[in-house]
Amino acid sequence: VPKMLGQQVIAGSYNLMAPVHMSVDQLGAETRYAQIVNLMERASVEKPRLALLADRIAQPFLWFVLVAAFGSAIVLWSGDHGRALMVAVSVLIVTCPCALSLATPAAMITISGALARRGVLVRRMQALEALTKIDTVVFDKTGTLSQEGMSIGQIRVKEGFDMNQALNIAAAMASHSLHPVSQALVIAYQKLHGETHAAPLTQVKELSGAGLIAESEFGALKLGSARFCDLAQPSGEASSVHLVSESGWIASFDIEEAAKADAVSSLHDLQAAGYEVVLLSGDSQPAVTSFAKKVGIQNMHGNCTPQDKLTFLQKLQHAGHQVLMVGDGLNDGPTLAMANVSVAMGQGVPLAQAQSDFVVLNNQVSMILILILQAKRTMRIIKQNLIWAFAYNIVCVPLAIAGLLPAWLAGLGMALSSLLVVGNALRLSSLPNEIAREV
Incomplete structure (x- = not known):
């Protein structure tokens, strides 16, 4: 993001080019970074926390078993001391270690290990239950759905000028800069030709926050924004970098954030499974709209601040939606904290990961639907285990009490x-290589 004289620089920003002199206007709690942290803390307090059924009934069940064991012994003590002790021991043995106490943790530990092997870190186990109730998935754009770095899209050149020659000149100029747009031009040429065959350039110079200038066989060259190149502002959705000479415009290169390889298919699968998909981004609305069309998202919002994202998510929740937030940036922290369930990408900032329930270490968008489906599968197996545990105890405990x-x-x-419960939970140890068509 270019910054000019007098513009504000947010704490935590990275300087990509020339050294700058800045005056500090805000410290500590007054900075944007601190405000975002404060938003996350407020959101964390309001985040719902679901308790598992087994945890809620474990203590009363324990007291029931103890009372039943000692009560049976007391009732039978007056007759046969040995039989009274054996009945009490049978009651304790038949329930300890109880299948009821293994029903939930066995499944949770198994699924967390299976997900870890597929590149998903489970940070909060109780989020698996909440994940089964999700109906809306909100995505950040940059770094979440898009690949790291930028890419070159459409290339337009003036009539009579070769596109490869224009890209060669632009890449040769861009090779003198570390700016992401410059690197995208270099990579674009390398993809076509394997290496950058530098055009004959001299006096290449980078002007901070503007572009590059150079001398060539075509005279003085400029590579940069429309304003820097003295061109009219483009009306299209994509941002562009332009190459001009003394005689006028030569070429324009559309700059795109390439979607991750699995983004389009994964988003299609999510929507086909019945989930509402929303895109929230701090980037400009035209850029967000263009990217959303590319990946197949109809509901998109650009120019979002951290507070805007949080407000939008709260509106969804107040309307009765259960929201899964997927992000990786600093601006996603508050929404990750407030969401019913949150997922952070592994390449994301630590602050975002700290607020998430899950971390997708391999950065694959396809893991989102797999995670949801496996959470549902986990809850089904837990319910099966609990039903078996209840049925087992309903039958066996009275038999033990009766001697x-x-x-x-x-x-x-x-x-x-116990073996039956654990064996059933071990079914979760293998995850499908492809998304199952079940919801």
Whole structure:
């Protein structure tokens, strides 16, 4: 983002080119960075936290087992002391370690390991349950759906001028700069020809925040924005860099943020599965609109500040939507904290990752739907485990209290019940290579 004399520079910005002299206007809590952190702290307080069913019933169930065991022993103590002790032991054995206590953690640990092997770090286990209720997925653009760096899109050249020659000149000039746009021009030429065959240039100079100038066989050259090249501002959606000589315009290169390889198909799969997909970005509205069309998103919003993103997300939640936020930047921190469930990309800033429930270490957009489907699968298996655990205890505990279940059989039943629950949970250890067509 070019900055001119008198413009504000936000704390935490990276300087890509020449040294600059700045005056500090705000310190500490007054900076934009601190304001974003404050927004995240406020959002974190309001974030819903769901408790698992097994955790809610574990303590009363424990007291029930203890009362049942000792109550049975007391009732039978007056008759046969040995039988009273065996009944109490059978009640304790048949439920400890109880399948009920293994039903949830076995599944959670298994799915977290399976996801980690596929490049997804689970930071908050309880978010898996919330993920099954999601109906809206909100994406950031830069770094989340787009590849790192920029790329060159359409190239327009004046009549009679060869496109490869124009790209060669532009790449030769751009090779003297570390600016992302310059690097995109160099890479574009390298993709076509394998290397940059530098055009004969002399006196190449970079003008900070403006562009590059050079001398060539065509005379003085300029490479930069329309304003720098004294051209009319383009009306299209894409931003452009222009090459001009003393005699006039030579070529224009549209600058694009290339979508990740799996972005289009992954977003299509999400929408086909019934999820509303929204794009929020701090970039200009024309750039966001252009990118959204490219990846197939209909609902997009540009020029969003961190507060704008947070307000938009709160409106969705107040309308009854369960929102999954996917982002990676500093501006995404507040919305990641407020969302019902949040996912940060592995290349994102630490501040964003700290507020997320999941981190996609491999940066693949396709993992979002896989994560949702596996969360639903996990909840199904947990429910199966809980149903089995309840049924097992409803049948076996009364039998043990009645003295119809000897200690050895109680131990065998306990072991088999626990193995069944763990075995069912181990089904989560393998994830599909392709997205299952189930919701």
